[in-house]
Each structure stands twice: as structure tokens, then as C-alpha cells.
Amino acid sequence: MTRRAAEQRLAWLLCAPAVIAMLVVTAYPMLYAVWLSLFRYDLRFPNQRRFVGVENYVSVLSAEAWWQSLFNTLFITVGSVVFEFLLGLVFALVMHRAIIGRQLVRASLLVPYGIITVVAAMSWRFAFDPTTGFVNALLGLESAWLTQRWTAFFVIIQTEIWKTTPFMALLLLAGLSVVPEDLLRAARVDGANAAQRFFKVTLPLMRPVIMVALLFRTLDAFRIFDTVFVQTRGAQGTESVSIVGYNALVTRLNLGLGSAVSVLIFVCVLTIGVLYIKGFGSDWSRRREH
Amino acid sequence: MTGRPGNGTMERLFWGVGSALVVIYALIPVAWIVSLSLKRSGDLGDNRFFPQNVTLEHYQVVFSDPQFSAALWNSVGIAGISTLAAVLAGMFAAYAIVRLEFSGRRLILAAALCVAMFPPVSIVGPLFDMWRILGLYDTWAGLILPYMTFTLPLAVWTLSAFFRDIPWDLDKAARVDGATPFKAFVYVIAPLAAPGVFTAAILVFIFTWNDFLFAISLTSTNNARTVPAAIAFFTGGSRFEQPTSSIAAASVVVTVPIIIVVLIFQRRIVAGLTSGAVKG
Numbered sequence: 001m002t003r004r005a006a007e008q009r010l011a012w013l014l015c016a017p018a019v020i021a022m023l024v025v026t027a028y029p030m031l032y033a034v035w036l037s038l039f040r041y042d043l044r045f046p047n048q049r050r051f052v053g054v055e056n057y058v059s060v061l062s063a064e065a066w067w068q069s070l071f072n073t074l075f076i077t078v079g080s081v082v083f084e085f086l087l088g089l090v091f092a093l094v095m096h097r098a099i100i101g102r103q104l105v106r107a108s109l110l111v112p113y114g115i116i117t118v119v120a121a122m123s124w125r126f127a128f129d130p131t132t133g134f135v136n137a138l139l140g141l142e143s144a145w146l147t148q149r150w151t152a153f154f155v156i157i158q159t160e161i162w163k164t165t166p167f168m169a170l171l172l173l174a175g176l177s178v179v180p181e182d183l184l185r186a187a188r189v190d191g192a193n194a195a196q197r198f199f200k201v202t203l204p205l206m207r208p209v210i211m212v213a214l215l216f217r218t219l220d221a222f223r224i225f226d227t228v229f230v231q232t233r234g235a236q237g238t239e240s241v242s243i244v245g246y247n248a249l250v251t252r253l254n255l256g257l258g259s260a261v262s263v264l265i266f267v268c269v270l271t272i273g274v275l276y277i278k279g280f281g282s283d284w285s286r287r288r289e290h
Numbered sequence: 291m292t293g294r295p296g297n298g299t300m301e302r303l304f305w306g307v308g309s310a311l312v313v314i315y316a317l318i319p320v321a322w323i324v325s326l327s328l329k330r331s332g333d334l335g336d337n338r339f340f341p342q343n344v345t346l347e348h349y350q351v352v353f354s355d356p357q358f359s360a361a362l363w364n365s366v367g368i369a370g371i372s373t374l375a376a377v378l379a380g381m382f383a384a385y386a387i388v389r390l391e392f393s394g395r396r397l398i399l400a401a402a403l404c405v406a407m408f409p410p411v412s413i414v415g416p417l418f419d420m421w422r423i424l425g426l427y428d429t430w431a432g433l434i435l436p437y438m439t440f441t442l443p444l445a446v447w448t449l450s451a452f453f454r455d456i457p458w459d460l461d462k463a464a465r466v467d468g469a470t471p472f473k474a475f476v477y478v479i480a481p482l483a484a485p486g487v488f489t490a491a492i493l494v495f496i497f498t499w500n501d502f503l504f505a506i507s508l509t510s511t512n513n514a515r516t517v518p519a520a521i522a523f524f525t526g527g528s529r530f531e532q533p534t535s536s537i538a539a540a541s542v543v544v545t546v547p548i549i550i551v552v553l554i555f556q557r558r559i560v561a562g563l564t565s566g567a568v569k570g
Binding site for chain 1: 301306312313315316317319320323326334337338378382383385386394398401405406407408409410411412419420435436438439442446472496499500502507517518521522534541544545548549551560
């Protein structure tokens with residue numbers, strides 16, 4: 001019994017630095033954000049700080065800017081995650097099947113993963129720029145992409161796809177290698193064509209990995225900040241919720257209102273997570289019935 | 291020539307072309323920013339992908355800019371220390387999770403999961419306020435603390451996955467021979483775990499090197515401003531000149547080392563990235 005207790009103590013001791021860091025730097029500030037969101041608190045007028053209840057939430061939720069940024073963020077999230085998934089699946093298949101150059105493909109895919117997001121966003125911004133860029137010349141267009149809303153969205157989503165597809169592709173590749181070759185051979189013998197083998201054997205077996213990859217990328221995409229900041233700064237109606245939060249908190253120093261935005265973003269992320277895990281759960285129970 | 295017409299070669303060609311397309315797609319923006327950094331200022335508007343005349347003047351400008359060298363030093367220092375801290379704390383926690391019987395195991399993994407999904411913008415405001423009061427605003431420590439926390443989940447998962455594959459019996463043998471769990475950790479597990487630790491360190495380093503939101507929210511001067519923030523706020527030699535070339539040159543300077551590291555350790559990075567998702 002004492003040895004067990006000693007082991008328990010050691011375990012907690014070893015986990016202490018990690019636990020303390022997570023409590024001090026995420027849990028406490030999050031609670032502090034909830035607290036701040038109940039006050040009128042503007043750092044430019046710190047003396048006028050007073051309790052206002054849910055007033056900040058009312059003003060955020062009744063502002064069109066919030067709903068527009070929420071729509072923008074969801075639009076960017078869905079747009080990038082869907083294309084990333086499809087493209088990532090193709091890339092994973094290429095890496096899985098390519099006999100020559102597999103190493104080279106994997107190596108070059110790690111380049112977008114390793115590159116700083118700000119740098120990637122800059123590179124694409126310059127590429128689409130009408131004066132310095134090559135994209136217009138290539139396509140025979142004369143478009144100022146980042147000065148119009150929908151083309152700006154296109155550039156932003158395109159950048160996100162380029163930067164994060166490698167992560168998706170590598171995860172999916174790991175999922176592909178879990179599928180036993182024997183099973184695919186057996187299916188081939190049974191007369192299944194390539195498409196049938198892929199949709200009836202490979203994809204169902206990859207389901208758990210696909211779910212994890214989608215969950216991670218969706219939550220990550222919802223937090224989008226760097227690319228939008230570098231490419232449009234939220235102009236032309238492309239603000240994401242993180243940009244709205246940043247502007248309220250850091251640019252305007254309005255900690256009360258900004259914290260309300262922060263809390264709402266946290267609630268959104270939580271909702272997305274719960275929705276995914278619920279989907280996950282029903283998925284699992286359905287599989288168990290089989 | 292007989293039998294399966296085209297099956298083998300066609301398939302090979304198909305995947306070969308596919309591979310080539312993937313490589314080109316992945317490398318275009320990198321080639322583009324390198325090309326921009328080498329173009330003469332007068333050629334910037336020529337709408338060509340490759341430079342007509344190569345010049346290194348923009349690199350000279352970047353390296354003679356005190357703001358950039360300060361940012362580079364800040365980035366290296368802050369990312370280095372954050373990595374060390376996150377990997378150390380992650381190592382201890384992962385060891386406890388994999389090797390010891392204790393009640394908090396699930397709790398800690400769940401907490402790590404929550405932190406991994408946490409939106410950083412949600413705590414930027416409170417941290418800004420707290421750091422001002424504590425005197426951590428615009429200091430290295432003010433960035434190291436959030437960085438090590440937000441990379442802890444990555445470190446804990448990667449390390450747990452690697453630790454699980456370590457032969458347990460060696461550790462048990464050491465403990466039978468009278469080593470305390472701590473000694474068993476230092477002398478038996480740690481050397482075996484070194485490759486995993488290294489992998490986790492690379493992933494954590496890339497994450498912190500990349501961060502932008504904390505870097506622009508919690509700093510204001512060259513004291514602690516890191517490379518991504520410096521690049522985003524780069525002003526050219528004169529107010530009327532677009533700093534495109536300088537930004538490109540600075541981008542190349544901070545991208546090349548990462549690309550080299552990533553290419554050298556590609557096997558490990560891929561293993562580290564995917565370990566959590568496939569096994570967990």
C-alpha cells in the first residue's frame with residue numbers, strides 16, 4: 001500500500017510543472033476573462049471601471065460586426081477544411097502509392113508545415129498583388145485580389161489550404177498505412193475495382209484517423225488570425241472572430257468588451273468540439289452494432 | 291509487352307506525375323519569396339516569377355536593420371527556452387502517464403486536450419492585463435510562459451506515444467536491482483527516450499517559432515518582439531517605399547534554417563506528428 005501511495009505521489013510530482021503551467025496560463029486567465037467581461041473596463045479610462053453585468057455581451061451580440069465575423073470565420077473554416085481534406089487525401093494516396101520519389105514528396109510537404117504562417121501569408125499576398133505578383137500575369141487577369149471581399153476570401157482560404165494540407169496529408173497517410181494490404185488484395189480478387197476498394201475498404205478503416213484530423217483542423221481553422229491579419233487586416237469585410245477580439249483587446253484596449261468577445265469565441269470552440277465528439281460517439285456505437 | 295497492357299507503367303507514370311505536381315505545389319511560395327528577395331528593386335513590378343537580375347542588396351538591408359537582428363535574437367532565445375521548458379515538463383508528465391499507476395492520468399490527458407483546442411485569443415486580454423501588473427509585458431518571460439503552456443499538449447502526447455514503445459522490462463530490471471523510480475528514469479528510460487524527446491523538441495520549436503498572436507499582443511518593442519511580428523510590421527528604408535523586398539529577404543533568412551532542420555529530421559517529424567492521432 002505504501003509503495004502505491006509513494007508511486008501516486010511521485011506521479012503527481014512529475015505532473016506538477018505541466019499542471020501548474022496549464023492552470024496558471026490558461027485556466028486562470030480564462031476565468032479572469034469571464035470576470036472582466038462583466039465590467040466596463042477600458043484601459044484608456046481605467047478609473048471608470050464598473051460592474052455592468054451582461055451588458056458587454058448584449059452589445060457584442062447585437063452588433064452586426066460580430067455576426068459578420070462569425071460568418072466569415074465559419075466560411076473560411078469550412079472552405080479550407082473541406083478542400084484540405086480532399087487535397088490531403090489525394091496527397092496521402094500519392095505518397096502511399098508512389099514508388100519513386102516518395103521521400104521527395106514527403107520532404108517537400110514538410111516545407112509548408114515548417115514555414116512561419118506570417119511568411120506564407122506574405123508570400124501569397126505578394127503573389128496575388130497586381131504590381132509585384134505573378135498570378136495575374138499567369139492567368140491573364142488584372143484583378144486586385146485583396147481589395148474585394150470574395151477574391152480576398154479566396155486568397156486567404158487558398159493560403160490556409162497550402163499551409164495546412166501537409167498536416168492533413170501526413171495524418172491521412174498514417175491512416176492509410178493502417179489498412180492491411182491483404183484486405184485490399186482480397187477485395188481485388190473478389191472483383192472490386194479501385195474505386196470500390198477505396199470507398200468500401202480503405203475509407204471506412206481510416207474513419208477514426210479522419211475524425212481526429214478533421215477535428216483538429218476545424219478547431220485550428222476557427223482560430224484563424226495570422227493569415228487574415230497579414231493579408232487584409234480584416235478590411236473588405238474579411239474580419240475573423242480572432243481579429244475582432246484582438247482589435248477590441250489590444251488595439252482599442254477595451255478589456256471589458258474584448259473579454260466578452262473572448263468568452264464567446266471560447267464558447268464557439270467548445271460547441272464545435274462537442275458537436276464533433278458527439279458525431280464521433282454515434283459513429284462508434286454504430287460501428288459496434290455491426 | 292505481353293499480358294497487362296499499360297497497367298504497371300501507366301500506374302507508375304500516373305503516380306509519378308502526381309508526385310511531381312505535389313512537390314511543385316508545396317514549393318511554389320518558397321521559390322517565389324526567394325525570387326522576390328533576389329529581384330532588384332526596379333524589377334519588382336515586372337510580374338515575372340524568376341528574377342531577371344540577381345542582387346543581394348536586400349539581404350544587406352535586412353542584416354543592417356537593428357530591428358531585425360533584435361527580433362532574430364529574441365526569436366531564437368524565446369523559442370529555445372520555451373522548447374526546453376515544455377519538453378522537460380512534458381517529459382516528466384509523459385513518464386508518469388505511461389509508467390506509473392495514478393488516478394490523475396485521464397484528467398491530465400483531458401486537460402492537455404483542452405489546452406490544445408483552446409483559442410489563444412481568448413486569453414490574450416487577461417494575459418495583457420496580468421503581465422502589465424506583474425511587469426512581464428514586453429519581456430522574454432511574458433512570451434515563454436504562454437508558449438510553453440500551449441506546446442505542452444504536443445509535448446505530452448508525442449512523448450507519451452514514444453515512451454509507450456520503450457521496453458518496459460529494462461526499467462523494471464533496474465528497479466528490481468534497487469534503483470528508485472527516479473534513478474530508473476534517469477539512467478534507463480531517458481537514453482532510450484532521447485529520439486522521442488528530440489522529435490518533441492523539434493515540433494515544439496516549430497510551433498513557438500511560428501506564433502504571431504502572442505508575439506504582437508504581449509510585446510511592444512525590440513525587447514521581446516519576435517521574427518513573425520517584426521516581419522509583419524516591417525517598414526521599408528523610406529516611408530514611401532513598399533518594404534516588399536526587405537520582407538522577402540527577412541522571410542528567407544528565417545525560413546531556410548527551419549527547412550533544413552525539417553528536411554534532415556523528416557522521418558522523426560512525421561512519426562511525431564502522427565503518433566498521437568493514430569495510436570490515441
